[in-house]
Amino acid sequence: MSEALAVETLTSGYGEAMVLRDVTLRVMAGEVLTVLGKNGMGKTTLLKTIMGFLPVRRGQISIFSQSTVGQPPHHLAGRAVAYSPQDQAIFQELTVEENLQLGLPRVTRLAPELKRVAAIFPFLAERRRQLAGTLSGGEQKMLIMARALIARPKLMLVDEITEGLQPSIILRLANVLRQEKSANGTAILLIEQNVSFALSVADRYAVLSRGEVVDQGDAHQPGADTSIAEHLSV
Amino acid sequence: MPDSAALACPVRLPSQRGRTERRLILVFSVIALALAAAGPLLLDTYSISILIRSFLYGAIAVTVDILWGFTGILSFGQAAFFGIGAYALGLSVTQYDFTAPIVTAALIGGPLVAAAAAGLVAWLGFGPKVTPLYISVITLVLSVIFVQMIYSGGDFTGSSSGLSNFDTFDISMEGWFRVAGVFLVAVTAAGWIFVRSDFGRLLVAIRENEQRCRYCGINTARVKTLLLIGSAIITALAGFAYAGYNDVIAPDLGNFQFGTQLVIWVALGGRGTLIGPAVAAVLIDFISAWLSGSLPFIWQLIIGLVFIVVIVLLPQGLGPAVANLFRRGRTRPVAARLAPLPDADAAGSGALPAIQVESVSRNYGSLHVLQDVTFTAGAGELVSLVGPNGAGKTTLIRCLSDGQERSSGRVAIEGNPIGRLAPEACVRFGLGRKFQTPNVFDALTVAESLRIARSRQERLSFVRTADEVRLPAAAMRVVQATGLSSQLGTTVKHLSHGAKQALELAMVLAMEPRVLLLDEPTAGLTKSERSLIGEVLVELVRAHGLCILLIEHDLEFVREISSRIIVLHQGSIVMDGTVEEVTNSELVHTIYAGEPHAVAA
Amino acid sequence: MAILLLDIITTASILFVVAAGLLIVFGVLKIINFAHGGFLTIGGYAALVTTQLHWNPWMALPVALLAGLVLGAFVERLVVRPLYARPLDAILATWGLSIVMVQMITIAFGRGTNFVESPVQGAIPIAGDTYSLYRLIMLGVAIILGAIMIGILQGTRLGLTARAVIMNENLSRSLGINSGLVRFATFSIGSGLAALAGALITPLLSVDPLMGVPWLLNAFMLVMVSGTSLISLGAACLVLGGAQVAISTYSSPVLGALSIMVLAAVLLRIRPAGFARA
């Protein structure tokens, strides 16, 4: 199993405020790692730093064994990394189709790929000409997921995809992620607050609190949820 | 508590610094005035004649710098104000006679007209929701209209030819040199004192973070309007002197090329340094009088190139770049003493609900962020607002503190309907709002920030820097317990994230609000800081009868301090009840985290 | 009446052609390019050089476009790029740039008024009167230019990319879009369009170093009220340009010349979104 993402003793933040301190994480190909933590604990900062939106103050980030420190965000997409941010993750004023198109590399034709993701989320084909901003909250989340999947990524970075969703849709997304992992061997870094969803998808977990990893372990191991809950309530 | 004054033991107090500085200004002014007096003896007639004009331009550059360098208002319109002042004299004298009453009328009338024009420009340019770019646009248009009016004025204004050879003051060139010199020194010295006063720091605060100023209850539009009017008056006076001395007025005194030239001088001299722009204006105008004759196009080209290079590479201007070469060591930080205020009247009126929200909705296009939200909260209540991200919590707080925000519904604070009022007006009903991410003034010190937060209670001085920062007990506790009291002289941008959070909270508390809106006040704070904030909040509610509405993710914290919890989900209130009711509700657990134990833990 | 209508739509067309480049730069880069007038002038002089070389007058258009593109590319790299985070400074620096451009042109070509050969001459009969053929051509040019720009924006990957950057730059970058390159291309194209517009209007005008300045302010105001949409720009040109023609015709051209600026300023106060939908 090769290493998809390696974060080593990473320190970063905004301006002079350090949000992450000495964070070390690893995601193997075909593995789901979930990072749990409450708001303001540095989860989103972690993804933004991996993506290159924030400078690395100290430490190392490697994707498929190549360092990405100092590389601009758009380089990562070329390395089969799909990032689904938490906020403003779709182009509201663009159509569903255009949103998906932007998930694809320049040369790839949309039609066959659209067909593939529409098999997972059928509404996408029906509403392809609709503006993405007019979709419901759940549909928007599914569009984000579809846009990540359409490019056949090898590493997915997913930031709180379940936020504000109904349980039925959460269940569906969990299935999609499990399917993607096992069928295509995709590595997934899942940032979550929803512990039950996270544990139902993940192989391993890590808990982030005040910018540091305070707990990690096997997601399937009994008692993982209690351990997490303890650390979350600090 | 009163001992707290002794806690902070600053190296120098602002008033001491003020005194030394004022002495320096005095020395500098005396030297400058002596130069102005002696100039005619040392200089040839040509230099004198050019310097008179350069001095006047230098004074205008000072006003441009106060507007742009300090307050962030980029005005291209000073040229028009200059032209108005000049034409006031020229037109009065050519239409009537050169008599004392007419000249006095022009001396007063010109600046008045300029002030009126500035007022109109400000009304257009400082309206709600307009971008900072817009004032630049409007001032630019003002110059264009001014020139067009002069052109269309025919014989009355002399059109493109302007007017000249009218009767004017019987003052020798040396006399004018001294008048202009004194004017420049006076404007620069007054400007220097003004920008270093407490009020001057407010200008920087407006530039840095106008929103925070407005939430401190400061009518920033009015401050900016008055500033623009003041600068217009000074500039018009310079125009009056220009016309009186040169005996010439022409439309190009007021065109936008001249307006941009002033901005160029200020940028080259160093915006926000006051002396830099004044020196740059005098120097460049003077040198170009010597050089432009021999190299007309090249000179313009050089100025243009230098300007681009300075803007791109040295945004602080040449003045500070040169000054930095000479500067040894940094100026020592200046702090102030803290002084406690006697406890304010504890009881609120109680008769009316502190917060009254009736079917408030907020839509962004087709997106419904808030739908039909209704609740009331009274004095002595600490209401926590919880719900997943995107539930509309921050939007709700926004709708409570800014009348322009909601799409429909009614909001009243302490019984006062907020209607469509701007934040600074809502704040006057006793509202205080803390933002989610620290919303502070990066360029100011801690003491200055706190003083600006107190500006509604204690007028900011236009000339002095106060020694004391007087704070109500609650703000004092936050400042002391978080260690801010020992950092009063520290520039805010050097503070840690947590200290900034604490500072913003202290600033809000310094305003002595009756209703507090807090958006995640403890994010990024240590555990001990957090429990301290909790204590302060509880005390404010219990002992002082405040009403607090709190957004918080830390549910343990919420449980500890709240008297009531409102749960927001997808823009609607799904539950409103006691701490027990909410924490035990299955519905809430499902919404909040998809699984009960995330909340219950 | 027919003539008045023609005056309005052709004036709107000219304004549209002149402002289009400024609009796309503002839309993507969020900065106002005050050197727009300078690029307009470059286009005028490109047409002049074409005339002096006795080339076909239509050749002025590609020559101007190319000159604008190349110069814009240099300017983006050297001057504009460091200023994306400082939009007010960008205005000042580009204004300084326009001073430099005017002086360089003056040194190279002199201050004099020059003349460019018009690709078409004269007037055609229309509605019982005659009307300037070139102004009618400008109507066609504006429609074609608008159609091409909308076509590129709506129908191509390049346009989609540009729109994505306008709407959400960070999201675009995370999807693999090199927004720096998009900015570079946009500024270049915007400058190219400005130069093209300069070459297009010269058959009606003269060529001198300051020819761009009067256009700059009107184009600037039109862009301010249009936001980032070409359709809004079209509407703004029709309404404000129409007001200019009507005021010039029924009142005085002096007032007419101020009408775009004044109306736009008032409009922005009342409705900050201008012609863009709120």
Place this chain on the structure above:
Amino acid sequence: MKHLIPTALAAAIACFCATVPAHAADDTVKIGIPVGLSGANSVVAPSVVQAAKLAAQEINDKGGIMGRKIELVVADDGSGADGAVKAFNSLIFQDHVNTIITMETSAARNAGLPVVARGKTPFIYTSYYEGRSCSPYLYVDAWVPDQQVASIVDYFMKEKGAKTFFLAGSDYAFGRGMLEFTRKYIAAHGGKVVEEEYLPMDASDWTAVLSKLRADHPDALISSTAGGAPNVTLTKQLRAAGINVLFGNLGVDEGTAKAIGPDAAGVYISQSYLTSIDDAQNQAFKAGLQKMFGADMKTPNDLSEPEYDGIYLYKAAVEKAGSFNEAKVVSELGKVSFTGPRGTITMDKQHHAPLTMYLGQVQPDGSVKVIQTFKNIDPGQQCPKLKS
């Protein structure tokens, strides 16, 4: 420490200022020429300077003025008021010139007048202008509306039977001044002005004006626009709109008309100097320029030739006064004459000069054909308050 820098800079300024300029040597006579080397007048300024150089060389070759050689001091006035104040100040107070003889914009001239008055310097203004600029120190050897307008309007009314006139101009002093006079003149001679329209000086879109022109169907159009661009845009757009109307242009010089090309064909202009004037003085003048400047020679025109006359008029006044004393020269300037390319010029009518005016029509090849000559047209009441 901080305050040391401003002080040091102030001192630096003081030193810089203290470089006292050299005073005029006694064996030369200095003639100041503030002119628009940059700005709107920079197109015509080189030809003005050439005319001045020719006159100075001719005079110096014959021994100068009362034995003193002429030294020309040229300064840029930026074509505007602000620059003119600088230029006049530097010439009068720094270079200590004996006289100012120049062609300038009206704004620059007006701006210079108070400086001239302060220095009590004789000032010969050599540019045609809108008239009625008066100062004891100011003399004018070029035309004013009273001299120019009559020739065109008379010709249009008498020879072409024009009764209705449409006036269009740039919104500035010259434009308005010329058309105002034209309006009065037309009314006084039984014609009718159907419309009088102005466009801002830097505007270039004549659409609305042309639409009105089309609707009014006047017999003739008389324009008075700013030099350069507005002349071109009006002519071009008029032709492009397919409007054919009798067109007299008060504000165009021979050179610009020529440069506009075929579009200018048929336009009537009226000037006191045309290159085609066929007299010995003009031949000598043109030959002199050709010899002195060769390939660099600028075509002389109605704005440059009077500069040549002006320098000779100054020489005559000095010689008549027998002194370089400013007051004496000023009082003689209105009495002396000089016969040059434009004929004999005497600035004896309230500091202005009666002139011979030539009505010309632009030909398709750009040359100007003289249609009619009007001898010794009086400048009229320009400065009734001045004695001579």
